[in-house]
Amino acid sequence: MKKVLVTGANGQLGQCIQKISEYYANLEFIFKDSKQLDITNAVEVDTLFTKKKFHFCVNCAAYTNVEQAEKTPDMAFKVNAEGAKNIALACNKYKTTLIHISTDYVFDGEKEEPYSVEDATNPINEYGKSKLQGELYIQEILKKHLIIRTSWLYSEFGRNFYKTILDKAISEKILYVTDAQTGCPTNANHLAKHILETINENEMEYGVHHFTDGHAMTWYDFAKKILLDKQLTGKVELFRAIVCNTNIKRPRNSRLT
Ligand SMILES: NC(=O)C1=CN([C@@H]2O[C@H](COP(=O)(O)OP(=O)(O)OC[C@H]3O[C@@H](n4cnc5c(N)ncnc54)[C@H](OP(=O)(O)O)[C@@H]3O)[C@@H](O)[C@H]2O)C=CC1
Ligand SMILES: Cc1cn([C@H]2C[C@H](O)[C@@H](COP(=O)(O)OP(=O)(O)O[C@H]3O[C@@H](C)C(=O)[C@@H](O)[C@H]3O)O2)c(=O)[nH]c1=O
DSSP states (O other): EEEEEETTTHHHHHHHHHHHHTTTTTTTEEEEEETTOOOOOOHHHHHHHSOOOOOOOOEEEOOOHHHHHHHHHHHHIIOOOOOHHHHHOOOOOOOOTTEEEEEGSSSSSSSOOOOOOOOOOOOOOOHHHHHHHHHHHHHHHHHEEEEEEESEEEOOOOOHHHHHHHHHHOOOOOOOOSSSSOOOOOEEHHHHHHHHHHHHOOOOOOEEEEEOOOOOEHHHHHHHHHHHHHOOTTTTTEEEOOSSSOOOOOOOOOOOO
């Protein structure tokens, strides 16, 4: 029986993994939320790994508030870079394979085509920079790792664009959504399944991988699709945002291939 530690287990992706975990009877899951395991505490991380022999660690713990990360980059780096480093050190010491989740925001968005794993990274905001530093630590410390970059996650869990648009469609009459960024919305449930299927495969190709649902669109297009799918188009008017109410830089194009 393979033992799988899932960190940040009460986040969006962590909850998607919990939801399907019962279908993987050959895997023994140990779910740890931020209260049960603080990945920024190296001693806490090491102690947990000493007690149990994990075959895999899926690191879902992260600082994901992109706007707040710009104001308090130290917080983002503490979790996304130093926290990832602590996990990588423990995985290396206790021979655990690490599956770490990263982001499309490691790219600057200046490329016209979708980004492949061979493309150079160049993050333009603090969240992206902190996530890239996490990737670099992992690559430096540990051979047995899989870094899965994904984008624009949404699901029934946690805080995400999909749920925000549904909430706004109820509370507001007009929605303004930017069409200045293009990316691939990805259902976090699909990513959860992909991760567990990958664990179940006998051979794992270490390194950086990209995983999305594959359909590129702007945030405006995505909002339109959400309203259509939920039959809310008559309830709220949707406009392309002319002025962006945020000063945070986000990649213009972050399609992943
Ligand atoms: N959401 C998205 O659109 C995308 C996310 N990703 C990446 O996917 C991964 C999962 O994201 P998602 O599930 O959406 O994010 P969430 O913010 O929903 O979940 C992250 C979880 O990490 C926990 N956490 C924060 N700090 C710590 C800490 N120091 N120790 C342990 N746990 C901590 C949070 O707990 P608490 O709430 O208690 O702080 C939260 O439960 C992340 O690595 C993210 O960078 C990549 C691309 C897109
Ligand atoms: C809710 C809303 C957002 N927007 C804009 C702001 C932003 O440019 C874009 C998306 O808003 P969000 O707050 O979801 O953006 P953001 O938090 O940047 O989303 C990112 O999160 C991190 C964790 C990732 O890793 C990325 O892949 C990506 O999903 O839409 C509007 O224009 N109008 C709106 O009503």
